[in-house]
Amino acid sequence: MNVDIGNALASVASPGVSRESLERLDDQVGDAHERIERGMADAEHGYEALNLPQRTDPTEIRAAVEPVADAETLLTIGIGGSALGAATITDALAAESDTEAIYLDNVDPAWISQLLENRSLENTAINVVSRSGTTAETLANFLVVRDAFESAGVDWTDRTIVTTGESGPLRNLSDRHDLPSLQVPDGVPGRFSALSAVGLVAAAVCEHDLEALLDGAAAEAETLSGSLFECPAYAYGATAYALDQRGAGINAMVPYAESLETYAEWFAQLWAESLGKDDLGQTPVRALGVTDQHSQLQLYRAGPRDKLVTFVSPGELADRPIPDTGVDELAYLGDSTLADLLEAEFEATEASLAAAGRPNVRVELEGVDEYELGGLLYGMEAACVLAGELYAVNTFEQPAVEWAKKATRGLLGGGDFEEADAVAEKTELRIER
Numbered sequence: 001m002n003v004d005i006g007n008a009l010a011s012v013a014s015p016g017v018s019r020e021s022l023e024r025l026d027d028q029v030g031d032a033h034e035r036i037e038r039g040m041a042d043a044e045h046g047y048e049a050l051n052l053p054q055r056t057d058p059t060e061i062r063a064a065v066e067p068v069a070d071a072e073t074l075l076t077i078g079i080g081g082s083a084l085g086a087a088t089i090t091d092a093l094a095a096e097s098d099t100e101a102i103y104l105d106n107v108d109p110a111w112i113s114q115l116l117e118n119r120s121l122e123n124t125a126i127n128v129v130s131r132s133g134t135t136a137e138t139l140a141n142f143l144v145v146r147d148a149f150e151s152a153g154v155d156w157t158d159r160t161i162v163t164t165g166e167s168g169p170l171r172n173l174s175d176r177h178d179l180p181s182l183q184v185p186d187g188v189p190g191r192f193s194a195l196s197a198v199g200l201v202a203a204a205v206c207e208h209d210l211e212a213l214l215d216g217a218a219a220e221a222e223t224l225s226g227s228l229f230e231c232p233a234y235a236y237g238a239t240a241y242a243l244d245q246r247g248a249g250i251n252a253m254v255p256y257a258e259s260l261e262t263y264a265e266w267f268a269q270l271w272a273e274s275l276g277k278d279d280l281g282q283t284p285v286r287a288l289g290v291t292d293q294h295s296q297l298q299l300y301r302a303g304p305r306d307k308l309v310t311f312v313s314p315g316e317l318a319d320r321p322i323p324d325t326g327v328d329e330l331a332y333l334g335d336s337t338l339a340d341l342l343e344a345e346f347e348a349t350e351a352s353l354a355a356a357g358r359p360n361v362r363v364e365l366e367g368v369d370e371y372e373l374g375g376l377l378y379g380m381e382a383a384c385v386l387a388g389e390l391y392a393v394n395t396f397e398q399p400a401v402e403w404a405k406k407a408t409r410g411l412l413g414g415g416d417f418e419e420a421d422a423v424a425e426k427t428e429l430r431i432e433r
């Protein structure tokens with residue numbers, strides 16, 4: 001990916017960052033890069049994720065999915081980092097097979113029932129993913145889906161792949177039923193695991209090119225260096241950090257491709273869960289170009305000066321001409337294509353923010369294919385790790401999320417967790433109808 005931070009400069013935007021400030025910040029980027037390189041070399045928890053392009057074995061993943069290669073539907077059961085990377089990849093890429101990839105990352109009973117009803121389960125495969133192997137939502141959904149297979153007389157053990165940690169309840173279950181299984185690599189937190197089996201099993205069943213995804217990521221890894229002026233990922237992370245320090249506490253991620261809508265969700269988890277700690281962090285907002293030009297843009301251009309808008313320009317897309325109508329006022333459309341319109345809207349929106357002095361950054365791809373997507377995912381992970389160093393937070397933990405997980409388990413009788421007591425202590429001021 002390339003990154004253009006021109007519209008984040010203080011000469012264009014407020015808040016903005018001056019070139020001199022960026023040059024001063026570059027010293028910290030150099031130190032942070034040394035720390036990151038050390039963490040990668042020592043395979044330290046979290047930093048190890050940046051080694052995935054070299055460590056992940058696509059042949060092993062393809063072999064594990066072989067038994068379900070014919071699936072018409074792949075139900076991936078996971079949540080957070082165990083679903084969003086895989087969903088980002090299969091949603092972004094053009095279909096290479098007839099497999100439909102569906103993600104069960106919520107526990108809404110009506111939705112799950114609807115998904116299972118009228119589905120031919122003989123042609124469905126299950127991909128259950130949980131790093132810890134203990135996440136209540138994932139295990140509950142898995143048990144419900146298993147039960148639906150049993151009720152339909154389909155042997156779920158023939159149709160299930162497991163990706164989990166080295167030990168834990170899901171690993172035990174997988175061993176007991178002798179299921180094909182893959183391991184979440186040690187030292188790789190869920191939200192940084194898109195380029196491991198966690199993100200690539202679904203891509204393999206959908207016959208996407210895993211090597212190209214990893215090659216794109218490896219090429220991005222090659223750009224990591226001690227200066228933000230030489231590394232697009234660090235330029236992004238450092239600029240987002242500097243703008244947050246200057247008041248842009250919100251980061252709206254706006255890809256200009258329908259297929260990248262899920263990518264904005266993945267980014268939101270990465271940015272929020274990694275950087276939101278010690279009363280610090282930048283709030284990610286998910287948006288989509290051009291759709292949200294007609295809803296959120298008003299606020300971005302004229303609301304409080306507390307936002308960075310990150311555009312992702314997808315580069316060349318498969319195109320479709322706009323038919324001519326013979327109506328004079330619409331003639332300009334008839335001379336164009338949908339991709340021309342998308343591009344013009346992107347450039348106009350970017351300019352409209354700059355003209356109003358609102359900081360924005362452009363992330364440029366050369367198309368939405370495996371190689372470019374691998375680079376984007378890796379680049380944003382590296383940007384996030386760099387930002388974590390600059391904020392001096394522990395990027396790779398998520399104690400606030402764990403707190404709510406414990407409270408939920410306590411409420412359901414899954415153990416004695418003091419966090420659950422807070423539920424009964426809720427302050428009420430109810431207004432009843």
Ligand SMILES: O=P(O)(O)OC[C@H]1O[C@H](O)[C@H](O)[C@@H](O)[C@@H]1O
Pocket residue numbers: 079080081082129130131132133134135138190191273398401402
């Ligand atoms: O993969 P699992 O252990 O099931 O965890 C799934 C998700 O659970 C939690 O909510 C964590 O905060 C996320 O970072 C993680 O991705």
